[in-house]
Amino acid sequence: MEKKDSHCDPREVLERKQLARTAPRIAILEKLIRSDRAITVNDLVSEGMDMDRVTIYRTLNTLRDKGIVREIPTSSGTNYYEMACRHNPLHPHFYCTSCRSMTCLPPLAGGEMKAWLTLPEGLLARDLTVSISGLCGRCDGAPVRKEKEK
Amino acid sequence: MEKKDSHCDPREVLERKQLARTAPRIAILEKLIRSDRAITVNDLVSEGMDMDRVTIYRTLNTLRDKGIVREIPTSSGTNYYEMACRHNPLHPHFYCTSCRSMTCLPPLAGGEMKAWLTLPEGLLARDLTVSISGLCGRCDGAPVRKEKEK
DNA sequence: TCACGGATGCAACTCGTTTGCAACAACGGG
DNA sequence: CCCGTTGTTGCAAACGAGTTGCATCCGTGA
Ligand SMILES: [Mn+2]
Ligand SMILES: [Mn+2]
Ligand SMILES: [Zn+2]
Ligand SMILES: [Zn+2]
Numbered sequence A, B: 001m002e003k004k005d006s007h008c009d010p011r012e013v014l015e016r017k018q019l020a021r022t023a024p025r026i027a028i029l030e031k032l033i034r035s036d037r038a039i040t041v042n043d044l045v046s047e048g049m050d051m052d053r054v055t056i057y058r059t060l061n062t063l064r065d066k067g068i069v070r071e072i073p074t075s076s077g078t079n080y081y082e083m084a085c086r087h088n089p090l091h092p093h094f095y096c097t098s099c100r101s102m103t104c105l106p107p108l109a110g111g112e113m114k115a116w117l118t119l120p121e122g123l124l125a126r127d128l129t130v131s132i133s134g135l136c137g138r139c140d141g142a143p144v145r146k147e148k149e150k
Numbered sequence C: 001t002c003a004c005g006g007a008t009g010c011a012a013c014t015c016g017t018t019t020g021c022a023a024c025a026a027c028g029g030g
Numbered sequence D: 001c002c003c004g005t006t007g008t009t010g011c012a013a014a015c016g017a018g019t020t021g022c023a024t025c026c027g028t029g030a
Helices: A008-016 A023-034 A042-046 A053-065 B009-018 B023-035 B041-046 B055-063
Strands: A071-072 A082-085 A092-095 A100-103 A124-135 B069-072 B078-083 B093-096 B102-104 B125-133
Touching: A008 A023, A008 A042, A023 A053, A023 A082, A023 A092, A042 A053, A053 A082, A071 A124, A071 B069, A071 B125, B023 B078, B055 B069, B055 B078, B069 B125
Parallel strands: A092 A124, B093 B125
Antiparallel strands: A071 A082, A092 A100, A124 B125, B069 B078, B093 B102
């Protein structure tokens, strides 16, 4: 019997990249694998991740360095993260500057994004990000900026 | 007699967008127009901009909202800015995660970047960013992270 | 089972950016 | 040319994402 979705299993991913299989890492990976959208550290915390925030930051950095997760910067300073294996192929993202939500956009017609651009000599590319910022459907015209909960 | 480069003149730009022509704004625009690369608030400060940092932030936000400058986010949380009229056409950027330098890349062969992607209904696009992160020529292999001056 | 090196938690910190508020100055009307 | 309105600036304080130092902990490989 073999596992379904083996390529995206937390423990296998960690083993393949020679990372210790610790509880925090597995929990974070499970969350990321389940998510159909890119999420933030705050998303992880507010959805009941028990560990320290610092652990989350460090874990995501590690996973990013190993190419396991993709890091998506925003102009607000908050980074979003998504599993590379789940969010395939590489696609553009839409960031609403009003409600600060991140949406995955359909992959570009015409194949691999990387293929478009030719990088000058001497640059070592790690990651490619295409993102569009603007106002999402709910915010179009009616800003909702920064309502504080509680 | 007519001005050369009239389309990029600070006072004209401000007038066209109905913004008051104040000293700080003109100074910042002049700096941006002269620069062949995208720059940060710190760049502006360290190159002798006299005004308060807050003024720079507010000015850049205003210019961004009016579509005069382009805002380029990075995973380190620092935003870069470039004059839209000077940095034409819209092109990808390379960000070195080691020395944190931003480089303009040649525009994509094959025309306008915007043309590639089709946006789902209900999304109002403001800005498009294509950026590649990795290691630049000077950092390739030899990290220089965060040397503090003085 | 043991020892070692990497991973975690906690507290403090860094730094880019925002906000509140009072003083100020650009600009259009008189 | 002056004046009042309204948008802009400076200052101080706050905010928030992310990092760092250090002691403890625990996964891993032997
Ligand atoms: Mn995505
Ligand atoms: Mn550029
Ligand atoms: Zn929105
Ligand atoms: Zn570099």
